[in-house]
Amino acid sequence: MQHRVGDMDEKADFDPSQDPQVERIISKLAYSPSTSDDEQVASLFPGFRFDVRLVAGITPIEKDGPLDFFVDRPKGMRGWIVNLTVDGTGQVFEGDQEFTVGPGDLLLFPPEAAHFYGRAQGAEKWWHRWIYFQPRAFWKPWLDWGTRIDGVHLLRHRDEGKFSELFRLFVEVEGWSQRHDALSLDLAFNRLEHILLSCARLARDARNSPEVVDERVLAACAMISKDLARPIGVREVADHVCLSPSRLSSLFRKYMGTGVVQWRDAQRVQYAMQLLRISGVPIKSLSQMVGYDDPLYFSRVFRRHTGMSPRHFRERHTEILPLQQGEADVNETI
Numbered sequence: 001m002q003h004r005v006g007d008m009d010e011k012a013d014f015d016p017s018q019d020p021q022v023e024r025i026i027s028k029l030a031y032s033p034s035t036s037d038d039e040q041v042a043s044l045f046p047g048f049r050f051d052v053r054l055v056a057g058i059t060p061i062e063k064d065g066p067l068d069f070f071v072d073r074p075k076g077m078r079g080w081i082v083n084l085t086v087d088g089t090g091q092v093f094e095g096d097q098e099f100t101v102g103p104g105d106l107l108l109f110p111p112e113a114a115h116f117y118g119r120a121q122g123a124e125k126w127w128h129r130w131i132y133f134q135p136r137a138f139w140k141p142w143l144d145w146g147t148r149i150d151g152v153h154l155l156r157h158r159d160e161g162k163f164s165e166l167f168r169l170f171v172e173v174e175g176w177s178q179r180h181d182a183l184s185l186d187l188a189f190n191r192l193e194h195i196l197l198s199c200a201r202l203a204r205d206a207r208n209s210p211e212v213v214d215e216r217v218l219a220a221c222a223m224i225s226k227d228l229a230r231p232i233g234v235r236e237v238a239d240h241v242c243l244s245p246s247r248l249s250s251l252f253r254k255y256m257g258t259g260v261v262q263w264r265d266a267q268r269v270q271y272a273m274q275l276l277r278i279s280g281v282p283i284k285s286l287s288q289m290v291g292y293d294d295p296l297y298f299s300r301v302f303r304r305h306t307g308m309s310p311r312h313f314r315e316r317h318t319e320i321l322p323l324q325q326g327e328a329d330v331n332e333t334i
Contacts, residue, residue, distance in 0.1 A: 056174035070118035088125035113151035137266030145203035
């Protein structure tokens with residue numbers, strides 16, 4: 001089982017094959033070719049724990065090097081992983097489903113999709129940049145690239161200009177994500193959003209069949225997002241966009257991949273995550289700010305979406321105020 005690493009270089013004309021981050025990682029691995037407490041290399045080895053925050057880096061696999069093994073996660077992970085091959089050739093899966101990826105190719109692993117990948121036989125190396133993330137609710141339409149192999153999305157794109165642009169964005173995501181403060185994390189998510197939008201557009205162009213989200217679904221999303229704290233039912237939203245509740249629910253699932261209430265809850269959780277990172281508002285008050293009168297129910301919804309309690313999330317992602325007492329904690333492992 002393998003994982004990942006991080007750093008940022010902001011040169012516009014950066015050559016991916018000369019990434020200085022690779023040299024730093026290889027030097028550290030040469031000094032201690034095993035799992036390390038060093039954040040730059042710990043994520044590249046089995047057993048590294050990923051939480052809900054975005055994590056990014058580069059894995060420079062060299063033939064016969066300490067990272068030259070296949071990642072094998074039959075049950076996948078809780079979050080998503082987007083992967084850009086920088087140099088060399090990688091192999092994904094075995095047998096009938098086996099395929100290889102080269103520079104410019106992108107992979108997108110949804111939650112619970114099986115992971116089995118490593119350096120392709122006969123290749124001297126496989127360097128790939130990666131981002132592990134929990135998507136924001138409104139990203140759903142951008143996470144279907146069309147081409148799937150055993151649940152994994154594949155996007156082949158060898159345009160040099162687009163490759164360089166995506167590479168720079170991957171580097172910037174990594175750099176901002178390592179700074180740990182709330183605004184830097186938002187900047188990292190901003191760059192990731194750019195990556196996913198670009199990939200969705202490339203996938204659409206490759207299919208040559210653009211699909212436009214129904215305007216009534218977009219209007220429903222706008223109504224819900226305008227005031228997340230206000231109690232609102234599916235019927236009220238449906239009346240607002242001149243649809244029956246059943247028709248709205250059907251269209252919503254078609255274009256957003258989830259139900260109206262589930263999408264609203266995901267939006268509320270995203271808002272709550274932001275408030276937890278940047279404020280010391282007591283969780284009881286915060287639950288009301290995002291639309292839940294019952295703090296215990298809010299905590300259950302939050303845990304269902306993130307895998308941890310609001311208290312534990314705040315503990316991991318902010319240094320603002322002492323945490324509220326009396327809330328259950330979770331020891332999350334992936």
